[in-house]
Amino acid sequence: MFPKIKSQFMLDPKIIHLNHGSFGATPKPIFNSLVNWQKKLELNPSKHIYDTFDFLKESRSSLASYINCDKDDVVFTPNPSTALNTIIKSLDLNSGDEVLSTNHEYETLDRTWKYISKNTGSKYIQVPISLPLKSENDFIECFLKKITSNTKIIFLSQITSSTGLIFPIEKICKIAKEKNILSIIDGAHVPGHIDLDIKKLNPDVYTGACHKWMCSPKGTAFLYVHKKLQNTVKPLVISWGYDSDMPSHSQFLDYLQWYGTDDISAYLTMSDTIRFLEKNNWENVSKQCKKLNLWARNEINKLLKKEPISDERFLGQMSSIPIKSNDILADQTEFYSKYSIQIPIFKWNDKEFFRISIQAYNTKEDIFRLLEALDDKYN
Ligand SMILES: Cc1ncc(COP(=O)(O)O)c(C=O)c1O
Structure with a gap:
């Protein structure tokens, strides 16, 4: 084509x-950017460790303008599972609380919610959305019927993995806000595939994989968290950013940007990735x-x-x-x-x-x- x-x-x-949807594929200009970053970091590893946060800041800025959010409201993660595990394990869920979802979610996330339910006594409720899916209203009505006074969280894929369907997330996020329910959106398949405007969508939490439809190098995803919730997010790995000796303006960034020594070069290709998409x-x-x-x-x-x-x-x-x-x-x-x-x-x-x-x-x-x-x- x-x-x-x-x-x-x-x-x-x-x-x-x-099978692009599973693991993406990276074109040469983006792959070369990855190799160039690796070479650059390798020239002086000791120095570049200290430059990490400036490099990441630039990359977060590029991503933030692409998905329309504030650069300090987003951090890179290697994949959506890491992003969502960070959030799900930070939640203050109690016995009887309900997490409302569907039977179209990615199975590893179902497993994560079931793990949390077991530990907290909360309930993971998967509303059956039957096929064929014919209208947005059918989806919305069927889903909203299951909201109760115990619903604390709505968890939905914006594009489902197994069934490949685009769910009407904007409307659901709006209703969740009105009902004071936290919206957590799995947008693994969204960036580079359909338009993503975080400010317009206004979810509480959103994750996306860049290595799928944006064609970034493997291991490039992000976690967006609304400012009002950022201080409730706990690090999945405790490292220098926890109880930091030099705290920045953001606990969210301090906690989540440094999980120990890692190869961050895939994250640093973000400007080149977006340039490739725009050029083409x-x-x-x-x-x-x-x-x-x-x-x-x-x-x-x-x-x-x-x-x-x-x-x-x-x-x-x-x-x-x-x-x-x-x-x-x-x-x-x-x-x-x-x-x-x-x-x-x-x-x-x-x-x-x-x-x-x-x-x-x-x-x-x-x-x-x-x-x-x-x-x-x-x-
Ligand atoms: C909808 C959806 N969510 C989450 C994931 C999890 O991705 P990963 O296993 O890379 O964390 C996938 C993977 O394909 C997915 O399709």
């Missing part, structure tokens, strides 16, 4: 890559990828005689399609080894699905190859 952009990715051309008119790239995704989903559903799991308005660059599988791992491996196609196959609510992701490097040809493989395997 975008041959010039495709040529900048380092992906193995023998493989059809339809990423808004248009996403728009064209979405078009290809909708066409692909339609063709796949037709071939496999399946009903779409949602209306098109809930989709971005990913689609999930139900499939029969007695062994999801064996089937996923077969797609790779027999057809050279990378697609994830997983279980969601006791049913099997596969998911396609469309990025700038994908073409209609990739989808034709997938259709051939699906036809061969299932028809």
Whole structure:
């Protein structure tokens, strides 16, 4: 679709890559930025340890203008799990308190909430959002019905992992504010995929992965926390920023920016990452990828005689399609080894699905190859 952009990715051309949503992929200019930062830091490691916070500040500024928030309200984390574990383990949850969520959340976060529920006596409630999802109102009504006087937290993905659906988060965050309920949003798939404007959305907590749809190097994610809550956040790892000898203006930054010696170079590529996206008119790239995704989903559903799991308005660059599988791992491996196609196959609510992701490097040809493989395997 975008041959010039495709040529900048380092992906193995023998493989059809339809799994950008899981681990992203990094084009050469961003990868070179990572290597350049590593080289720069390596010139004088002892000095650069002291420059870390200035470098991070610059990177936070770039990210903050991209997602529209204050640079001091956001910290880098290696992944959304670290960001959300930090928050979930900081919460003051008591017996009977309820965390309201859905049955579409990323499973490791379900596990984190269940871990916390076990330790605090709070309840993690997963509202079933049934498929096909046809209207925003259906979602909102179904979800809000489960709010009780014990609901303390709303936890939702803005784009779901297994089902690839865009949930109407802006409306939910607004309702949460009105009802004095904390909103914690898992936006792992959002930055670089659909528009993200933190000030407009106004969540209490938001995490996003930059290494997915922004194509940053692996291990680049962020945690945003609303100013009014920052002093309630506890560090996941106690280090120099706790009880600091030289506290800065922000306990939030002191606690979360230094978890011991680490390679921060991936975080420092943020300005170069955003420059790459802007130079390549990423808004248009996403728009064209979405078009290809909708066409692909339609063709796949037709071939496999399946009903779409949602209306098109809930989709971005990913689609999930139900499939029969007695062994999801064996089937996923077969797609790779027999057809050279990378697609994830997983279980969601006791049913099997596969998911396609469309990025700038994908073409209609990739989808034709997938259709051939699906036809061969299932028809
Ligand atoms: C919606 C969602 N949330 C959270 C995560 C967690 O990401 P990680 O395992 O990198 O922390 C993922 C991973 O793909 C995801 O899709």
